[in-house]
Amino acid sequence: MHAADEEHIPVLDESLRTGAHTHSEEVIPLVEETASIGKREVVKGRVRVQTVTETIEELARADVQRESVEVTRVPIDRMVETAPEIRTEGDVTILPIVEEVLVVEKRLVLKEERHIRRRVTTETAEVPVTLRKQRAIVERVAPDTPAPEEEISR
Template sequence: MADPVPNPNTTDDHEPMPVLDDVLKGSARTVAEDVIPLVEETATISKRQVVPGRVRVRTITDTVEELAHADVQREDVEVTRVPIGRTVEMAPEVRTEGDVTIVPVLEEVLVVEKRLVLKEELHIRRRVAAETVEVPVTLRKQRAVVERLAPDASDPDKEARS
């Protein structure tokens, strides 16, 4: 590989290269100056926003008719009048026998003396009945629709508003 800097001590068939010391020591001989421009490259980094695509999201509400099922209870009361017609010393209390509630009904009767007479009893029986009912109900459900649009596609919503 060749030496990049010429050695002044080597002898070539060419004219010897002047050394700086020789030029300064020499006479009024003019030295030609060669100017070598230096070039430097620099990198500049910048960024810009690019829209690769668009997305539109819409919600759609659908209605669905369904039957709502529920178990409900209904209570009916049956009242039976039972005539008694007996004289009592004091008023009997309301009492319950099984599923029957007995309410005494009293009456004062004017006699030479006053007597308490049990005129009748009300026998109240409760019956519980369960039944299933179906009631139509309107339910709303939403779903999302996502549409992907090209980046250069114009916005159809903006066009519709214009």
């Protein structure tokens, strides 16, 4: 190596000689503690749950309506000028029936009326039905008792 290629590295003695006062710093690494939190599963107990389905026979009750019609013929046999309108008197609907009759002159003759009465009756119908009802049975088991799937694998 040549003297020109060498780098000049200041030495502590040299800096004291030049009169420049520099402070020497030293870095001291500090230690830091950290906390970590973990969790684990601990079996404190077990339970067994069963469902039981029961069937119950019951009669379902409901009110149902049935409507029937009663028709009564009422003979009239009377001459009229025009056909009467359909009319209602109370719970009876009156439907006039007319016929043309040939005479020296044409006239309307009211032959009869049909009286239609509506009646509504109510009856109770009973139909057997099957209903299902479930209930759960819960049984506490000691924590060291193996679970059913563990017993099968053994």
